[in-house]
Amino acid sequence: MEERRQYPRIGISFPVECKTLPSKNFSYTVSKDLSLGGVRVFTTNAIPKGRVIKVNINLIDEVLNLKAKVIWCNKERIANRYSMGLLFVEATNTVKEKLFQFLNKIYS
Known part of the structure; x- marks a missing residue:
């Protein structure tokens, strides 16, 4: 099966804060991989496809605040998580550039 990705993803684990809008409560999770177009994270609760959430991604020297749409959410077979x-x-060019620089550092 061919992947339909616009950007290559890099396997990297780092802390991520997620907030389902319009809620004001953050949940803390960890990433599985990251690309210029999005991120895969683990969560303890299923979030419906299409829901928009706020994510704060810690890039070591800076935190990027982004909005993201849930494209898919699947229950893991082994762990009690999704x-x-x-x-x-709605990512600005500045945010995209910072993300690009971060990914470039990791990949090179």
């Missing part, structure tokens, strides 16, 4: 694919929406 794996969730998020697509970044």
Whole structure:
């Protein structure tokens, strides 16, 4: 099966804060992989496909605040958690550039 990805993803684990809008409560999770277009995270609760959430991604020297749409959310077979694919929406060119620089550092 061919992947339909616009951007290559890099397997990296780092802390992520997620907030389902319009809620004001953050949940803390960890990433599985990251690309310029989105991030895959683990969560303890299923979040419906299409829901927009706020994510704060810690890039070591800076935190990026992004909105992301849930593209898919699947229950993991072994662990009592979900794996969730998020697509970044409304990301500014500045944020995209910072993300690009971060990914470039990791990949090189």
